[in-house]
Amino acid sequence: MLQDITLGQYFPGSTLIHRLDPRVKLVAAFLYIVALFSAQGPVAYGLCLLWLVLVTSVSKVHIRLMLKGLKPLLFIIIFTAVLNVFYTPGRIIYEFYFLHITYEGIALAFYMVVRIILLITGTSLLTYTTSPIMLTDGIELLLNPLKKIKVPVHELSMMMTIALRFIPTLIEETEKIMNAQKARGADFESGRLIRRIKALSPVLIPLFVSAFRRADELAVAMECRLYRGGEGRTRLKELSLTRADYYSLAFCLVFTALAILSGKIF
Amino acid sequence: MVKSIEVKNLTHVYSAGTPFETTALSDISFSVEKGEFVGIIGHTGSGKSTLIQHFNGLKKPTSGTVMIEGEDVWANPRDVKKFRFRAGMVFQYPEYQLFEETVFLDIAFGPKNMGLKQSEIEERVLEAVEFVGLSPDILEKSPFDLSGGQKRRAAIAGVIAMRPGILILDEPTAGLDPRGRDDILLHISEYHKKMNATVLLVTHSMEDIAKTVNRITVLSRGKILTDGTPKEVFSEPELLKSAGLSVPQVTRVFLRLRELGAPVDTTVYTVEQAVKQLSALRGGKV
Numbered sequence: 015m016l017q018d019i020t021l022g023q024y025f026p027g028s029t030l031i032h033r034l035d036p037r038v039k040l041v042a043a044f045l046y047i048v049a050l051f052s053a054q055g056p057v058a059y060g061l062c063l064l065w066l067v068l069v070t071s072v073s074k075v076h077i078r079l080m081l082k083g084l085k086p087l088l089f090i091i092i093f094t095a096v097l098n099v100f101y102t103p104g105r106i107i108y109e110f111y112f113l114h115i116t117y118e119g120i121a122l123a124f125y126m127v128v129r130i131i132l133l134i135t136g137t138s139l140l141t142y143t144t145s146p147i148m149l150t151d152g153i154e155l156l157l158n159p160l161k162k163i164k165v166p167v168h169e170l171s172m173m174m175t176i177a178l179r180f181i182p183t184l185i186e187e188t189e190k191i192m193n194a195q196k197a198r199g200a201d202f203e204s205g206r207l208i209r210r211i212k213a214l215s216p217v218l219i220p221l222f223v224s225a226f227r228r229a230d231e232l233a234v235a236m237e238c239r240l241y242r243g244g245e246g247r248t249r250l251k252e253l254s255l256t257r258a259d260y261y262s263l264a265f266c267l268v269f270t271a272l273a274i275l276s277g278k279i280f
Numbered sequence: 281m282v283k284s285i286e287v288k289n290l291t292h293v294y295s296a297g298t299p300f301e302t303t304a305l306s307d308i309s310f311s312v313e314k315g316e317f318v319g320i321i322g323h324t325g326s327g328k329s330t331l332i333q334h335f336n337g338l339k340k341p342t343s344g345t346v347m348i349e350g351e352d353v354w355a356n357p358r359d360v361k362k363f364r365f366r367a368g369m370v371f372q373y374p375e376y377q378l379f380e381e382t383v384f385l386d387i388a389f390g391p392k393n394m395g396l397k398q399s400e401i402e403e404r405v406l407e408a409v410e411f412v413g414l415s416p417d418i419l420e421k422s423p424f425d426l427s428g429g430q431k432r433r434a435a436i437a438g439v440i441a442m443r444p445g446i447l448i449l450d451e452p453t454a455g456l457d458p459r460g461r462d463d464i465l466l467h468i469s470e471y472h473k474k475m476n477a478t479v480l481l482v483t484h485s486m487e488d489i490a491k492t493v494n495r496i497t498v499l500s501r502g503k504i505l506t507d508g509t510p511k512e513v514f515s516e517p518e519l520l521k522s523a524g525l526s527v528p529q530v531t532r533v534f535l536r537l538r539e540l541g542a543p544v545d546t547t548v549y550t551v552e553q554a555v556k557q558l559s560a561l562r563g564g565k566v
């Protein structure tokens with residue numbers, strides 16, 4: 015169950031996609047989302063799909079892994095589809111008492127589902143191929159101009175780095191505690207909703223206690239190394255844009271422009 | 281007689297079909313008689329924790345069978361829960377699982393899940409507290425106000441209160457001082473004797489194991505490397521070394537003494553035995 019959570023997981027590799035500058039990948043992800051949300055008609059969606067397939071095949075991320083990320087969201091996807099099928103007004107194809115299935119509904123549901131799937135798989139590709147540290151470094155550098163208007167960019171990105179860093183640790187910890195309580199006969203799988211929620215306290219309480227303890231230890235460790243925020247800090251790895259980065263950016267811009275224009279033309 | 285634990289051709293693979301696939305256990309067969317006190321040792325990552333979590337149905341074998349007291353754990357997957365009470369498991373650093381408002385309630389969590397009557401629960405909590413050597417005064421305290429060693433004992437009591445016929449402990453002495461370590465081991469031995477329970481003790485510490493168990497199983501890279509009485513296992517220091525382990529420190533001293541030509545018996549693995557031998561060497565004077 016918990017192993018299904020692939021969010022924020024990084025799978026190391028050395029492909030072109032893995033080596034791209036995180037800023038470029040972030041901008042690319044942003045462009046991809048823009049393209050996806052302004053997409054109208056099959057050609058635009060086809061272009062987005064083509065884009066995703068190209069990047070995925072270059073990154074060598076396994077297709078099974080991409081689909082696994084969708085599993086926890088299956089319910090939302092189905093829910094969206096059902097809602098759209100039944101509640102879109104238009105040409106009725108099938109009627110059953112108060113339920114109407116319309117031609118427009120089916121089309122809309124189809125596009126919505128495609129959009130969600132493309133959105134999730136596309137953006138998870140970003141975290142699959144970029145280590146959390148690179149990701150937050152990229153975000154910090156991209157947001158740097160905001161420092162001028164007193165946004166604590168460094169602190170925000172540090173918080174994000176730490177949060178991302180601790181996701182797998184906390185998942186592991188949750189599993190350990192769950193197993194320990196299961197060994198004492200705790201039951202998380204049966205009973206009604208209220209009982210199941212109550213059954214979580216033997217897990218949540220130790221989990222919070224340990225999260226606070228970890229936070230405390232981390233704070234002390236950082237203090238001991240005289241951490242004092244972003245002012246004047248240098249990096250171990252300075253990011254610099256290479257030719258591959260510029261080409262990739264150009265490639266993404268072209269795709270986005272095509273996806274937006276195709277909706278207008280066709 | 282029915283064996284407490286019987287494992288046949290057990291294989292366990294983690295994250296099968298991903299880049300992270302690891303075979304933690306490969307084709308293990310192993311059995312434990314009722315009332316045995318078995319030490320399981322092995323290097324980090326050798327599969328000890330994975331193995332013991334099969335005994336109460338927390339892990340499902342990738343292939344092979346696990347029988348507890350003559351019953352196949354996974355014969356009926358919906359019935360797995362009952363094995364949690366038969367094979368009580370104390371995890372590594374069990375103090376991190378305490379959650380109730382009072383120590384009493386926390387120890388009572390297991391018995392309550394067994395569906396016992398309130399009077400029975402109280403009796404068992406008191407008994408368990410005694411088994412781990414805690415004073416009953418702390419029962420009304422919050423578990424978060426106890427010292428580290430007391431927390432550890434309270435957590436162990438939480439498992440003992442289920443009166444499991446098989447008690448499994450994953451490194452119960454990790455991170456304790458020598459006195460605390462000896463004390464906990466002593467109380468575990470007491471449970472073993474008084475309840476005629478089968479006990480499995482997972483540890484890294486040769487000293488812990490030499491003092492308490494009557495059988496040692498050595499795991500290495502997901503396989504059983506050797507299995508026998510402490511005497512048999514410690515007589516093969518080279519084999520242990522190949523698994524990243526070593527014989528107890530006193531034994532090493534005696535092996536070296538032998539090398540230097542002293543007429544000593546090298547089947548020594550506790551300080552008490554060492555003292556006896558050395559005093560014999562000096563003609564009976566201590």
Ligand SMILES: Nc1ncnc2c1ncn2[C@@H]1O[C@H](COP(=O)(O)OP(=O)(O)OP(=O)(O)O)[C@@H](O)[C@H]1O
Nearest residue numbers: 294295302304322323324325326327328329330331
């Ligand atoms: N939840 C898991 N997911 C994937 N692999 C795991 C998981 N738990 C353990 N492993 C792997 O299985 C192997 C055996 O691990 P296990 O925890 O059983 O070792 P261990 O002997 O208990 O080690 P230690 O002495 O450090 O506790 C290791 O290679 C480990 O990396």
Ligand SMILES: [Mg+2]
Nearest residue numbers: 328329372450
């Ligand atoms: Mg372990």
